[in-house]
Amino acid sequence: MDQNYFIEAIPNVNENNRLREPQVDAYKAVYDHLTIQRSKEHAIVVLPTGVGKTGVMGLIPYGNSLGRVLIITPQLVIKDAVLDSLDPEHPKNFWMARNIFSKFNELPSVIEYSSATSNWVLDAANIVILNVHKLQERLEKALIKRVPQDYFDLIIIDEAHHSTAPTWENTLEYFSSAKVVKLTGTPFRSDGEIIEGKYVYKYPLSKAMAKGYIKSLERVKYIPDALYLTLDRNDDILYSIDQIREMGLKEDEWISRSVAYSKECSLKVVLESVGILRSKRETGIPHKIIAVACSIYHAEQIQALYEETGMKVATIHSKLPKDKLAAGLNAIENHKVEVVIHVAKLGEGYDHKYLSVAAIFRPFRSRLPYEQFIGRVLRAIDADEVVSVEDNIAAVVHHVELGLEELWEFYKKEQEKSDVIKFIERGGSKLEGGNVTERIINKETGHVQEDGQGEFVSDSFINTELMKERERRLVEEREKLQKLKELLPDYPDDVLLQMVRRQEEGTAAEKILRPDKFISRKKRNLDDRIKDEMVPELIIKYNIDKEATDLGKSRLFQGKYAWIPVRVSNNAGMLASYLEFRVNEEVGNKSRPTWGPEEYAAALDQVEGIYAIMIQIIESELGGK
Structure with a gap:
């Protein structure tokens, strides 16, 4: 070596x-x-x-x-x-x-x-x-x-x-x-x-969605008209969900587990996920369902339900012999199956970009395994392969009584932030597609019985100053090179110099050799902090309509900032404009093309203080979500 x-x-x-x-x-x-x-x-x-x-x-x-x-x-x-x-x-x-x-x-x-x-x-x-x-x-x-x-x-x-x-x-x-x-x-x-x-x-996950690095998400949940359970499988007395909760007969965990094991409830999720899959496959792309079950026995029940619809299924779990596990994984990679059912085997690290429908048949009690499962459908299909915007929107399908609302909130907020980022990047134009949506599903271990039809609900979600800077950076480069020579005395100078020049933000080389690139990167860091992080966070946290104009009445836009709501046509743009204008003021130089490294460093520092004040003002006016 x-x-x-x-x-x-x-x-x-x-x-x-x-x-x-x-x-x-x-x-x-x-x-x-x-x-x-x-x-x-x-x-x-x-x-x-x-x-x-x-x-x-x-x-x-x-x-x-x-x-x-x-x-x-x-x-x-x-x-x-x-x-x-x-x-x-x-x-x-x-x-x-x-x-x-x-x-x-x-x-x-x-x-x-x-x-x-x-x-x-x-x-x-x-x-x-x-x-x-x-x-x-x-x-x-x-x-x-x-x-x-x-x-x-x-x-x-x-x-x-x-x-x-x-x-x-x-x-x-x-x-x-x-x-x-x-x-x-x-x-x-x-x-x-x-x-x-x-x-x-x-x-951030929201930025990855906005940039198209990963799929956007749609949540589809089934809500029954009425749902009844027995307190055990041998009981003939049926109780509604509301009665069980109001009378304190069973905990929510028991309800969600009963729903998970109910064949009737599972069938609703199976049929809806298959319908979504068939619609997606009309583009010719080999989309697949990935389903998660409570146990190997439960996975076999779910497999039978999918096979009854004509789907080809691979069930993957830790008890499979190596040859059968390899055969199952090969069947997925070679598009020999349409449905993948897993039990504690493909929860993290498994990547197959055509997994586009996540069917949940088990309760999740904590965020980590839930997010690892949702992660399986997030890998984007390459842009040159997609036929429709739908190809890079993944669907998450489950029964409403599996108790997943709180866990879903994280993804819902990240998708909403993603929409704000894209809205700002498009200059405030209305978005088409790619939103997190929400649709509605029903389930059973007491025995579970559904009454009525139920429904599925979707929930979508460069100049003279730079030459001076170059000279200053040359001095820094020599100093860093000397330090590396002390650390690695046996290495030639040209190798050590290349080490110094690998870094972007903190290296002398990037700043010396391409000062124009250095400034553009500093500008990008500031713009990203404002438009990709701060504005989306404010809009989601305080439930602000990004396309409306009502924020123009805020104290933020009084006095010398009253011109912002006059010139900017939506709330998202107003917030971004306020931050940018205030930063320019604090730096003491309103002409950004003349900014050097020091001005951008000051701007990145000042914007944090301005943001903290904005939170206080908006909090006092609107309150938290």
Whole structure:
């Protein structure tokens, strides 16, 4: 193995239009944290499912690792997905597909670790990928029993919300001198434990929706006209849902579990999800349903209901033998089935972009597993493949009595923020499609009986100042180069200089060599903070109609700001204009084309204070949602 590979290799990152904005920005945030700031604290990166997390793992080692890299995944399905993307022998591996490198001999050597991996194969690898179970100390050939503590310079942990478990902690303690980067789409744990480290980069789900990196969402719930349950399956007395709650006969958890196991209620969800799927498939794209069941027995019941409609089904669960699991996964990838039913197997890390209908047949008691399941339908279908806007709107179908309202609220708000972002980007024009919608479904363990027809309800949701700046940055570059020379005395100057020049926001090189790009990026950061975060947050939190004009009466737009509601035709635009105008005032220079780095740095600082005051004013006038 070439110990210097990740330092000496020059990947195409900064100006690469084949990479997504969050991939580049996440990489640079990690580079700033680990290499420029030399922080020993674990770096945490939060990226929604479908944005390109595996690609970020493929970028992070460059410029950050002084040796071998270990990538740890929490389960085999995720490990296989990561290995598939980062397999240098595959012609469509991430580095070649995204134009990071143009020649195969420029790629790193990658291996999957197993007990059969020989020492010479292990020593030849730049990147070692394994499932966390291969690290367990009780195993005779566990990795940590075979290699010294300084064997890895950098450890990347996928799905980092698992990383507080003992096996993970023992591994990090053993390789304590290694730098650590943790990636996750769900930066919290059901048990409330804190993920150790510093959040160096977060990309909002709402922005990923607005940019089209992931699918938008539609929630479809079934609401029966009337629903009756027995208190146990042998009881002949029927009680309505309202009676059970008012009389305190059973808890909501019992009701939702009864509904989950009711064949009658499940059939309603099955039929609606199949109808949605058939409509989507009219475009010729092989959309699929992914369904989640309570147990293997329950999954077999659901499978029978789908098969009665003529659907071909693959049921995936942890008890399947390896050959049957592989056959099931192949059937999904090769479009041999229309429905995938899973039990605690494909909840995270499994990516198949044609999963477009999420059918829920079980209650979820916490946010983490619910979000992991919804994440399976979020991966967007490529723009050059879609036929209709509907192809990138995923549907979530369930019975109203599964008790999922509170969990859905997170996605509803993120989609609403996404709509605001798109509304602002289109200059206040009315949006077409892509909204989160909400439709209505009915269910049973007492026995469940439905009366009436019920209904489905949808819920949608550059100049002389820059030359001076260049000279100043040249001095900074020399200083940083000197520090790196002290840290890495055996490396040639040109290699060290390239390390300095990899960073965007914090590097001398980007600011020196492309001052025009530097300023445009600073402007983008300010615009994004205002239009993609602050304005959507205000509109959603205070239930403001983005297209209306009633906000013009607010105290915000009195006195010298009274011109804003006169010139701007909607509430979203008024809020954005107010923030931009106030920032210009505070910086003391109203002509942004003349702004340099100092002005933009001041603006990013000032906008936070202005935003805090806006919240106070709007709170006093409108109150919270």
